[in-house]
Amino acid sequence: MRRNIAIRLSYLGTAYHGWQIQKSEITVQETVKTALEKILKEPVVLTGCGRTDAGVHAEMYCADFKTNSAIPCDRLPFALNALLPGDIVATDACEVPQDFNSILSCRKKEYTYRILNSSFRNPFLKDRAYFYPSPLDITRLKKAVEKFVGTHDFAAVRSVGSNVKSTVRTVYYFDVEKNGDIISLRVCANGFLYNMARAMVGTVIYASIGKLEPEDISKILESGDRCLAGPTVPPHGLYLTKIWYDGAVGNMFK
Amino acid sequence: MRRNIAIRLSYLGTAYHGWQIQKSEITVQETVKTALEKILKEPVVLTGCGRTDAGVHAEMYCADFKTNSAIPCDRLPFALNALLPGDIVATDACEVPQDFNSILSCRKKEYTYRILNSSFRNPFLKDRAYFYPSPLDITRLKKAVEKFVGTHDFAAVRSVGSNVKSTVRTVYYFDVEKNGDIISLRVCANGFLYNMARAMVGTVIYASIGKLEPEDISKILESGDRCLAGPTVPPHGLYLTKIWYDGAVGNMFK
Numbered sequence: 291m292r293r294n295i296a297i298r299l300s301y302l303g304t305a306y307h308g309w310q311i312q313k314s315e316i317t318v319q320e321t322v323k324t325a326l327e328k329i330l331k332e333p334v335v336l337t338g339c340g341r342t343d344a345g346v347h348a349e350m351y352c353a354d355f356k357t358n359s360a361i362p363c364d365r366l367p368f369a370l371n372a373l374l375p376g377d378i379v380a381t382d383a384c385e386v387p388q389d390f391n392s393i394l395s396c397r398k399k400e401y402t403y404r405i406l407n408s409s410f411r412n413p414f415l416k417d418r419a420y421f422y423p424s425p426l427d428i429t430r431l432k433k434a435v436e437k438f439v440g441t442h443d444f445a446a447v448r449s450v451g452s453n454v455k456s457t458v459r460t461v462y463y464f465d466v467e468k469n470g471d472i473i474s475l476r477v478c479a480n481g482f483l484y485n486m487a488r489a490m491v492g493t494v495i496y497a498s499i500g501k502l503e504p505e506d507i508s509k510i511l512e513s514g515d516r517c518l519a520g521p522t523v524p525p526h527g528l529y530l531t532k533i534w535y536d537g538a539v540g541n542m543f544k
Numbered sequence: 545m546r547r548n549i550a551i552r553l554s555y556l557g558t559a560y561h562g563w564q565i566q567k568s569e570i571t572v573q574e575t576v577k578t579a580l581e582k583i584l585k586e587p588v589v590l591t592g593c594g595r596t597d598a599g600v601h602a603e604m605y606c607a608d609f610k611t612n613s614a615i616p617c618d619r620l621p622f623a624l625n626a627l628l629p630g631d632i633v634a635t636d637a638c639e640v641p642q643d644f645n646s647i648l649s650c651r652k653k654e655y656t657y658r659i660l661n662s663s664f665r666n667p668f669l670k671d672r673a674y675f676y677p678s679p680l681d682i683t684r685l686k687k688a689v690e691k692f693v694g695t696h697d698f699a700a701v702r703s704v705g706s707n708v709k710s711t712v713r714t715v716y717y718f719d720v721e722k723n724g725d726i727i728s729l730r731v732c733a734n735g736f737l738y739n740m741a742r743a744m745v746g747t748v749i750y751a752s753i754g755k756l757e758p759e760d761i762s763k764i765l766e767s768g769d770r771c772l773a774g775p776t777v778p779p780h781g782l783y784l785t786k787i788w789y790d791g792a793v794g795n796m797f798k
Binding site for chain 1: 554555556601603621625630631632633634635664665666667668670671672
């Protein structure tokens with residue numbers, strides 16, 4: 291029986307057209323798969339814990355693959371890092387049950403969206419935070435994020451284009467933190483629809499600047515109408531910041 | 545009389561061949577000068593507060609120029625930022641006395657050198673910290689940095705190539721701070737010789753790993769022999785983090 295291995299990755303998404311392999315663009319999945327195939331000397335099918343769009347970052351990411359190789363798990367991150375570019379790193383690996391699947395076994399995910407709310411850009415946050423120079427009202431922002439917490443149909447805050455059976459998800463928390471001129475929006479859910487995190491952020495920004503009322507958000511969710519919610523904010527402010535699994539693989543992401 | 549204007553900048557040095565204009569490479573000085581000339585519609589001579597090498601960053605930087613333009617100082621940063629790339633930003637400007645000179649009027653400078661002392665790279669610190677996977681002994685590091693504090697001849701920790709009258713400088717403080725796996729070395733002096741900050745860091749790293757004793761550093765300084773000190777560490781971990789001026793321009797850098 292081939293071993294099933296899960297690896298912990300993190301990456302800066304700036305140089306990549308997202309996670310998922312595409313015909314003519316460089317992606318994180320292809321970069322990691324190519325490095326693994328060099329190490330394992332066999333074809334690799336690599337499953338990631340989710341599609342991240344072009345420019346989106348991952349502080350934590352899980353991917354898994356089956357292999358005939360006997361390489362010890364504690365050597366694998368070092369072997370991978372010797373081949374990976376500096377903007378992708380592997381920091382852990384462990385053997386997982388045969389039925390483990392990075393996306394299907396994932397219990398919860400946390401995304402953090404970073405906004406630079408300042409009159410001036412910050413060169414150190416280029417491609418790493420959404421520069422939004424108009425002042426955002428934190429009180430309104432906090433009222434707005436609360437409206438998303440709970441089990442709802444999130445059809446109004448997703449982009450069409452992916453086939454999902456249900457658009458109902460549970461948001462466990464959606465927090466606002468202001469640290470100097472950086473506003474961080476952390477949202478945790480049992481699953482995210484396509485562009486859901488970025489559409490929720492666009493909607494709470496609209497609530498913050500008065501283009502809609504925080505109280506409108508429940509009605510917008512009920513309507514299921516994407517046109518009533520705020521815009522999808524740019525990808526480069528978005529980070530996958532935490533993922534939860536049961537068992538041994540869960541310990542890799544503590 | 546043409547006004548003399550000082551501007552506050554910050555930049556990520558990764559994409560630039562340092563501050564100073566070069567014939568065939570993109571530099572920060574040329575990028576800012578070109579933007580100023582577009583705004584002011586006149587040739588600009590731009591003086592910076594110091595040469596930073598290729599890959600070195602500046603959280604604070606001062607540059608000055610004389611102009612016939614009547615543009616208000618509070619408009620200048622916005623006008624500049626509309627033309628500058630995202631990795632250089634202007635955040636302030638003020639009129640300064642005719643004899644003000646960004647480099648000659650500078651009282652003190654603080655450089656911070658960031659080391660990622662961890663088994664694994666961090667993709668978010670690529671080009672922003674020196675990745676040094678072997679464990680560094682903080683106690684030895686702290687003993688070593690102390691040896692540089694005070695007024696000394698720093699000829700042993702500079703690279704030749706620049707003409708300076710004296711190699712005597714005063715280091716006011718040289719601190720070690722460990723925050724998770726990031727070690728920050730902050731050094732403040734009334735002036736820095738060419739590559740002095742990076743050669744001092746290379747020397748304290750050598751003291752930290754036992755390639756030399758912290759106690760040897762005073763003798764190395766006395767010898768004036770560059771070969772006895774540690775290596776010049778890479779530029780991408782180095783940040784100009786604070787500069788001090790008298791008068792109104794000093795308030796821009798508080």
